[in-house]
Amino acid sequence: MLRQLSSLFALMMSSGLISVGHGALGALVVQQGSHYGFSDTFLGTLITVSYVGFVAGNYLFRWMLPRISYIRTFSVCAAVLTAGTLMLPLLKVELAWLVLRFGHGLFFSITVIICESWLNSTVDNQHRGKVHATHMTINYLAYGLSQYVLLLGSENAATAFSLVAMFVVLSLFPICMTRFAEPQASISTNKESTMTIRAAYEIAPVSYVAQFGNGMFTGASWLFVRYAEQTSTSEAAASTLAVVFFGAGFLLQLPVGWISDRAKDRRSVMSFVYGCSALLAFFLFFGDLFSSGILILFVLLYGMISATGFSLNIAYGQDLAGRERASEYAGMLFQPYAVGAIIGPMIAGFLMDRLSVSWLFLFIGIITISITVYTIFHRMRYALVEPDTQNVYPVVSSTGLTPTISEEVPLYSNYDIGPDIPESTTLDEEMEHELVGPQLGEILATDIDLIGPTLPADDDDLIHDDNLQNWRR
Numbered sequence: 001m002l003r004q005l006s007s008l009f010a011l012m013m014s015s016g017l018i019s020v021g022h023g024a025l026g027a028l029v030v031q032q033g034s035h036y037g038f039s040d041t042f043l044g045t046l047i048t049v050s051y052v053g054f055v056a057g058n059y060l061f062r063w064m065l066p067r068i069s070y071i072r073t074f075s076v077c078a079a080v081l082t083a084g085t086l087m088l089p090l091l092k093v094e095l096a097w098l099v100l101r102f103g104h105g106l107f108f109s110i111t112v113i114i115c116e117s118w119l120n121s122t123v124d125n126q127h128r129g130k131v132h133a134t135h136m137t138i139n140y141l142a143y144g145l146s147q148y149v150l151l152l153g154s155e156n157a158a159t160a161f162s163l164v165a166m167f168v169v170l171s172l173f174p175i176c177m178t179r180f181a182e183p184q185a186s187i188s189t190n191k192e193s194t195m196t197i198r199a200a201y202e203i204a205p206v207s208y209v210a211q212f213g214n215g216m217f218t219g220a221s222w223l224f225v226r227y228a229e230q231t232s233t234s235e236a237a238a239s240t241l242a243v244v245f246f247g248a249g250f251l252l253q254l255p256v257g258w259i260s261d262r263a264k265d266r267r268s269v270m271s272f273v274y275g276c277s278a279l280l281a282f283f284l285f286f287g288d289l290f291s292s293g294i295l296i297l298f299v300l301l302y303g304m305i306s307a308t309g310f311s312l313n314i315a316y317g318q319d320l321a322g323r324e325r326a327s328e329y330a331g332m333l334f335q336p337y338a339v340g341a342i343i344g345p346m347i348a349g350f351l352m353d354r355l356s357v358s359w360l361f362l363f364i365g366i367i368t369i370s371i372t373v374y375t376i377f378h379r380m381r382y383a384l385v386e387p388d389t390q391n392v393y394p395v396v397s398s399t400g401l402t403p404t405i406s407e408e409v410p411l412y413s414n415y416d417i418g419p420d421i422p423e424s425t426t427l428d429e430e431m432e433h434e435l436v437g438p439q440l441g442e443i444l445a446t447d448i449d450l451i452g453p454t455l456p457a458d459d460d461d462l463i464h465d466d467n468l469q470n471w472r473r
Helices: 002-007 009-035 039-066 070-087 094-121 129-152 156-172 174-178 197-203 205-230 235-250 253-262 268-283 292-308 310-321 328-334 334-352 361-379 425-430 439-445 465-472
Strands: 395-397
Touching: 002 268, 009 039, 009 070, 009 129, 009 156, 009 174, 009 205, 039 094, 039 205, 039 334, 070 094, 070 156, 070 174, 094 129, 094 253, 129 156, 129 235, 129 253, 156 174, 197 205, 197 310, 197 328, 205 235, 205 268, 205 310, 205 334, 235 292, 253 268, 268 292, 268 310, 268 361, 292 328, 292 465, 310 328, 328 334, 334 361
Parallel strands: none
Antiparallel strands: none
16 A cells, blocks of 8 residues: 555645645636626636536547657646646736636646546556545645635735746656656547446436536535635635635545445435535525634535535445446546536526625535435435346447346346246247247148149159158158
């Protein structure tokens, strides 16, 4: 375990440093955009555009990596991110910010994919969970600490953006100095069977719906800086709230994962997590009525528990998808999450602009309570499907959509050759299953002409009857 972590130390440090820059830039865009006179609706649109670029980065990554190595691809993306960060305070125009935020999401997503691909290709199955938990802990801490950039205030915008660019550039140092070999830079072009969107939904509808909702409120959560500014008495208090909000996510990752692994039905843990998130979100809707201590407590609790939903969605879906398709199914769940993250910030920004910033948490509360109700209903309506009795989901192959096995068809054990013959089947019917084709007697009983020339019907010729008796024998 320690040996594998040491071999990936440089990669995790680069991922943590660039996450500091990404988290700080997300907070600065909201803070400085409001200072420049941009509306909350437009700020939500900026987050949406960033997620659109994040989705598009997956396709650009597939084009770049086969041409250059992992480290070079990471370096190119870090260079572009640095340039885009430094251009934001110089171009205070809405259209320019839209383009720059799209570019940021595009190239930042490639750095995330590089880190995930490097980890998956290096770590064995025995230590994969622990290594990924360590990686997520570093990233959550990076996002939390990055919010201290808000302490520089609106009057020091140039300094703040330069600090963000510095962290992005420093992320190049560990990964470029590593002595460990990087994975082979290749992308599989295998056109064989792959999971469809419909199949991914039918495997675990709860995971698919919950992941869509998770993307909506997670994307909208980047507008929390506006909420912190309105409910805090100083910039230091607003920065502290943001640090707690974005940094508390790592605290319950391992405990909730441990509990869900031992629960009889993982949906019960999911409904509890989303139900608690909804309750805390409704409390934070009235955050301006609380004292600073109570507000920080509620923000801490919400940040801790809401961040665990993403992993629970994937874990429940992978339980039903099976071990062979677990990795592919996790990738499929990114699609509803990305769509939700594109839609959520625009709606939340519009509500905050037209009504008040507190409507951010009312929006989050409505989404999380909807996920809770749907999860409870699904758990009451459908029993948990055990891994050894799960259905086969359709896949796309060269011949099209393969048929599915319905729930009524029993699956056979390793000792069964096939289905048993029904009790009502007679012995004659059983014997018919062994026959290869029709019997000759049946053919002769019909008016169908025999294949080939027939024997002449001559009274003096007895060969016909003799041959017929021989055939019958």
